[in-house]
Amino acid sequence: MPKxxxxxQIGPMVWKMLVNVPRLVSKxxxxxxxxxxxxxxxxxxxxxxxxxDKEKGLLTIIxxxxxxxxxxxxxxxxxxxxxxxxGPLGIPSHxxxxxxxxxxxxxxxxxxxxxxxxxYKDAGNKVITIIGARxxxxxxxxxxxxxxxxxxxxxxxDGSYGHHGFVTDPxxxxxxxxxxxxxxxxxxxxxxxxxxxxxTRKYNVPTWVSLNPLMIDGTGMCGGCRVQVxxxxxxxxxxxxxxxxxxxxxxxxxxxxxxxxxxxxxxMKHFLGDPGCRLAESVKKFKYPEEQAGTK
Numbered sequence: 302m303p304k305x306x307x308x309x310q311i312g313p314m315v316w317k318m319l320v321n322v323p324r325l326v327s328k329x330x331x332x333x334x335x336x337x338x339x340x341x342x343x344x345x346x347x348x349x350x351x352x353x354d355k356e357k358g359l360l361t362i363i364x365x366x367x368x369x370x371x372x373x374x375x376x377x378x379x380x381x382x383x384x385x386x387x388g389p390l391g392i393p394s395h396x397x398x399x400x401x402x403x404x405x406x407x408x409x410x411x412x413x414x415x416x417x418x419x420x421y422k423d424a425g426n427k428v429i430t431i432i433g434a435r436x437x438x439x440x441x442x443x444x445x446x447x448x449x450x451x452x453x454x455x456x457x458x459d460g461s462y463g464h465h466g467f468v469t470d471p472x473x474x475x476x477x478x479x480x481x482x483x484x485x486x487x488x489x490x491x492x493x494x495x496x497x498x499x500x501t502r503k504y505n506v507p508t509w510v511s512l513n514p515l516m517i518d519g520t521g522m523c524g525g526c527r528v529q530v531x532x533x534x535x536x537x538x539x540x541x542x543x544x545x546x547x548x549x550x551x552x553x554x555x556x557x558x559x560x561x562x563x564x565x566x567x568x569m570k571h572f573l574g575d576p577g578c579r580l581a582e583s584v585k586k587f588k589y590p591e592e593q594a595g596t597k
Contacts, residue, residue: 302382303337306359308375313438314366315409316375317351323358325388331416332394332511332543335360336519338384339373346370347516347538349413349488350389351442360386363412363441369568390519391542394420395509399483402426403475405468405497407433407489411441413511414488418449421484427451429482431471433489437462469497476504485509487546491555498546510546512537514557529553 306319325335329350336345352361366372377383394417402421406414411432422428428449433456434440440462446453454471455463464471468489475482485501487494488511501508514537516526521539528535529550535541 302384303386304382305377305379307379308377310375311363312441315439315441316364316366318362318364318374318377320360320362320383320386321358322360322386322388325386326353326355326358326360329353329360329389330393331396331420332413333389333391334519334542335362335386335388335390336516337362337386339370339377340384343373343384344370345387345517345519347390347513347519349511349513349542350416351412352416361412363409365409368565372569372573387519390538392540394486394511394543396420396424398425400426401429401480401482402484402486403429403431403472403482405431405472405485405487405489406442406446407468407487407493408435408439409441410487410489410493410511411446414486415442415445415449417486417488418446421486422449426483429475429480430454431456431468433457433468433493435459467496468493469500472497473500476501476506482506486543487511491551491558494546494549495551498549498551502547508546509543510549511542512544512549512554513542514554 304321306321308316308318311317334347334349336347338345348362348364351363364371364374366375404414404418418428418430429452430446430450431454432446435458437457456466456468456470457463485506485508487497494510498508498510512528514526514528516538517523519538521536526537528537530544531548
């Protein structure tokens with residue numbers, strides 16, 4: 302069983318988990334993902350790879366508390382085991398020497414864009430990194446990106462840090478100024494990826510997005526992660542998670558992501574309020590993030 306080396310809160314609603322899985326880490330590459338299960342009663346959830354320490358065999362996962370399973374993840378203590386961590390899954394991000402490559406991360410997507418930026422840099426590219434969040438306290442991985450990027454742009458929706466505006470603002474200026482960007486890779490909220498892809502289409506710059514549809518088995522068998530790319534149906538788990546952003550049907554993706562929202566709310570309510578739940582012991586350990594951060 303994989304051992305959790307560390308699991309700590311790094312921001313409002315956001316945790317960083319380090320898992321000791323040497324064999325998985327030795328094979329994994331930037332852009333891939335894993336599927337983990339906390340205990341024998343837990344669901345299998347896909348998680349993007351946010352870091353790979355090949356020397357120590359440590360996998361970094363950055364996750365946000367949005368429902369029952371992510372809440373359950375916060376209760377795992379350093380030194381404890383989780384049931385399983387399967388991977389690496391998916392196709393690694395395409396990497397070549399374009400000259401200048403741009404990576405754009407929004408929200409929780411700032412973390413998984415980091416190993417991709419590293420891979421672009423290692424391939425000999427100049428790396429321009431743009432990261433954005435709603436506010437300064439929600440910004441992740443700033444120091445990590447500083448260490449890799451040749452140019453780093455920071456944006457916040459509320460203007461509390463960096464550029465007051467969206468990640469598309471500095472990207473549009475770069476393109477308008479004629480900066481020769483050979484590849485754009487973006488990870489973040491679906492609306493952000495949709496708008497960014499729509500904008501870059503006008504400049505004819507290759508733009509790839511990492512998608513996060515509903516997923517169950519991660520091997521292409523269930524079909525739950527299907528997405529429409531151009532006139533083809535693709536499975537994010539085996540054909541992705543990276544796809545040409547100029548071809549993705551983002552409206553269909555958004556619709557499918559909300560298909561089980563009601564059930565997700567019920568599961569979280571059950572997790573928090575039912576003393577007879579099989580996860581009762583874990584519930585006792587869970588606190589809302591604001592309490593753990595000392596802001597409540």
